[in-house]
Amino acid sequence: MEEKNDSVIIEIPGDLKQWSECMIYRVPRKLRKENETNFTPQLVSIGPFHHGRSELKGMEPHKEKYLDDFCKRTDKTEEDLGNFVSEHSKEILAAYAGTIEEFPLQVFDQMILRDSCFILELLCLFAEKKYHDQDDYILRTTWLRNAIKLDLVLFENQLPFSFLEKLYAFAEPRHEIENLLGSSQVQTIPYPDSEEGCGINSCIHFIKGILSFKFSHCVSGPKNPEEDINSSTSRNSTDNDDHTLLKITYNFFANLCPGIGAGKEFDRKEIKHFTDLFRHFWLSRDFNEGRKLGSPFKHEKYLYSATKLNKAGVKFVPSANEQASLVEFNITERRPLFNIIPFLNTLKVELPPFEIQGNTETLMGNVIALEQCLYPDKAYICNYVALMSQLVDTVEDIEFLVEKRIIKNMLGSNTEVADLVNRLSYRITESHFVYAIKCKQLNKFYETKFNVLRATLKRVYFNDLWTGSSTVLGLCILLFSVSSTIKTLFFPEH
Known part of the structure; x- marks a missing residue:
C-alpha cells in the first residue's frame, strides 16, 4: 500500500476565485533584477518563500527562544498554539501566490508557529521597552533591531495580518504597556527577572490618529482613560475587537518613516500584511478607499522637470497641511493682482515633504512590487514615483526641491537621490495615472511662451528687493532721459 504523503506545494491556481485570495507574491523578476537585496531578507525569514536558506538559519534559535517567551506571556503551551495554527493552515496557504518548494505540512505549520510567535513577542517586548532591562540581543542592538524591522516589511517575507490578529486574540498575551493603551490598568509579565509593577517611564513616540486613536508622547501617569476609550470606539462602535496589536505594530515600525501616518483613519480590516500597512501609511483616506482612480495613460503622463516649470513661473511649496499624505499633489492658481489682469496669474504646486533615507529604496520598492501585484488599477505609490521621476531629470532638480523643502x-548626495528616484520608476507598469489632469494643466502652462518670458523677466529684473529697486530706478532714469530728449528735440527753448 502506497504511503500517503501530506505535503505542501503552492501552485498557480486554475480557479481565478482562489487567485483573488492571494496577497503575498514573489516580486516580479523585472523589479527584482534591478536590486536583488531590496527584496531579499538579510537576517530573518518569515513565511515559506525564504524558509530554509542557509544564510538565515542563524536566527532560528532566536525564534525558538521567542516562542518559549511568548508561551510564558500567554500561559498557553506550544501544543495549544500549534493546534491553533493547524486549524488555520488552509487560510494561510491561500494567501501565498506562485510556487514554493514542497515540504511536509507538519513542517509548514511549525514554521508558521515559530514565525508568528516571533513577530508577536517582538512587538510586545518592544512596546514595553523591557529589553533594556533584559538580555535581549536583538532589540538592545540598534543596527540589528532596525535590520529586523526592514526584513519584516519585505513583500516576500510576510504573514497575513488577519491571522496574526486571530492568534493574538487567541493567545491573549499580557504586557505592561499602560501609556500605549491609554489605560490605568496595567498587567505585568511573568518574567523571572522583571520587577513587579514596573511601568513604562521612557518617552515612546507614536504615529498619531490610528483608527481615531490620538497618539501623543507618553507620560509616566495615566491621562483620562475614559476619554481615550471613548475616542477609540468612535470610528466603529459595533466593532468590539481589540486593536492593541495594530497599535503596537505602528509603534514598532514608526521610526522607519518618521512622520508618516499622522492623523490617519482607516479600517484595520483592510490591512493585508506589514508591506500593505506601509502603503496605508503613505495614502490618504480618499486614496485608501479607492475614490481616486485616475485616467488612462496618454500624453498627460509626461511632465516637464521642476526647474523648467519654475522658470515658467510655477511656484513649488511644501504642503501647509502637516497631516497630508505622501501622494497628495495640489495645484492652485495664484492671482497677485486680483482678476483685473488675468495674464499675470501663476500656478502654485503643493507637495508634502518627503524624507529620503537609506532604507527608502527598500521600503518603497517593496510597496511598488505590492501594487504591481495586488493593486494594478490603484497603483498610487507607483503614480507618485512616476510623477517624481518626471519632476526630477537632473541633480539640479533635486537641489531645487531640497531648497524648497519638498525633499529632505x-x-x-543629491546625485544619489536623483539616481534613486529614477531607479524606482524603472520598469513600473501602470494602467491609470491619478495625476494626469494636473500634469496636463502644468504642461499647458509651461508651453504658453508668455509665461516663460514673464517668469524670465521677473527672475532677471525683480528677483529680490535690491534687483527690483535697481530696475525701478533704471526705468525712472530712462523715462527721465527720454522725456528730456523729446523736450529738447520738439520743444526747444527760444
Missing part, C-alpha cells in the same frame, strides 16, 4: 535629503 538624508543621504547627503
Whole structure:
C-alpha cells in the first residue's frame, strides 16, 4: 500500500476565485533584477518563500527562544498554539501566490508557529521597552533591531495580518504597556527577572490618529482613560475587537518613516500584511478607499522637470497641511493682482515633504512590487514615483526641491537621490495615472511662451528687493532721459 504523503506545494491556481485570495507574491523578476537585496531578507525569514536558506538559519534559535517567551506571556503551551495554527493552515496557504518548494505540512505549520510567535513577542517586548532591562540581543542592538524591522516589511517575507490578529486574540498575551493603551490598568509579565509593577517611564513616540486613536508622547501617569476609550470606539462602535496589536505594530515600525501616518483613519480590516500597512501609511483616506482612480495613460503622463516649470513661473511649496499624505499633489492658481489682469496669474504646486533615507529604496520598492501585484488599477505609490521621476531629470532638480523643502535629503548626495528616484520608476507598469489632469494643466502652462518670458523677466529684473529697486530706478532714469530728449528735440527753448 502506497504511503500517503501530506505535503505542501503552492501552485498557480486554475480557479481565478482562489487567485483573488492571494496577497503575498514573489516580486516580479523585472523589479527584482534591478536590486536583488531590496527584496531579499538579510537576517530573518518569515513565511515559506525564504524558509530554509542557509544564510538565515542563524536566527532560528532566536525564534525558538521567542516562542518559549511568548508561551510564558500567554500561559498557553506550544501544543495549544500549534493546534491553533493547524486549524488555520488552509487560510494561510491561500494567501501565498506562485510556487514554493514542497515540504511536509507538519513542517509548514511549525514554521508558521515559530514565525508568528516571533513577530508577536517582538512587538510586545518592544512596546514595553523591557529589553533594556533584559538580555535581549536583538532589540538592545540598534543596527540589528532596525535590520529586523526592514526584513519584516519585505513583500516576500510576510504573514497575513488577519491571522496574526486571530492568534493574538487567541493567545491573549499580557504586557505592561499602560501609556500605549491609554489605560490605568496595567498587567505585568511573568518574567523571572522583571520587577513587579514596573511601568513604562521612557518617552515612546507614536504615529498619531490610528483608527481615531490620538497618539501623543507618553507620560509616566495615566491621562483620562475614559476619554481615550471613548475616542477609540468612535470610528466603529459595533466593532468590539481589540486593536492593541495594530497599535503596537505602528509603534514598532514608526521610526522607519518618521512622520508618516499622522492623523490617519482607516479600517484595520483592510490591512493585508506589514508591506500593505506601509502603503496605508503613505495614502490618504480618499486614496485608501479607492475614490481616486485616475485616467488612462496618454500624453498627460509626461511632465516637464521642476526647474523648467519654475522658470515658467510655477511656484513649488511644501504642503501647509502637516497631516497630508505622501501622494497628495495640489495645484492652485495664484492671482497677485486680483482678476483685473488675468495674464499675470501663476500656478502654485503643493507637495508634502518627503524624507529620503537609506532604507527608502527598500521600503518603497517593496510597496511598488505590492501594487504591481495586488493593486494594478490603484497603483498610487507607483503614480507618485512616476510623477517624481518626471519632476526630477537632473541633480539640479533635486537641489531645487531640497531648497524648497519638498525633499529632505538624508543621504547627503543629491546625485544619489536623483539616481534613486529614477531607479524606482524603472520598469513600473501602470494602467491609470491619478495625476494626469494636473500634469496636463502644468504642461499647458509651461508651453504658453508668455509665461516663460514673464517668469524670465521677473527672475532677471525683480528677483529680490535690491534687483527690483535697481530696475525701478533704471526705468525712472530712462523715462527721465527720454522725456528730456523729446523736450529738447520738439520743444526747444527760444
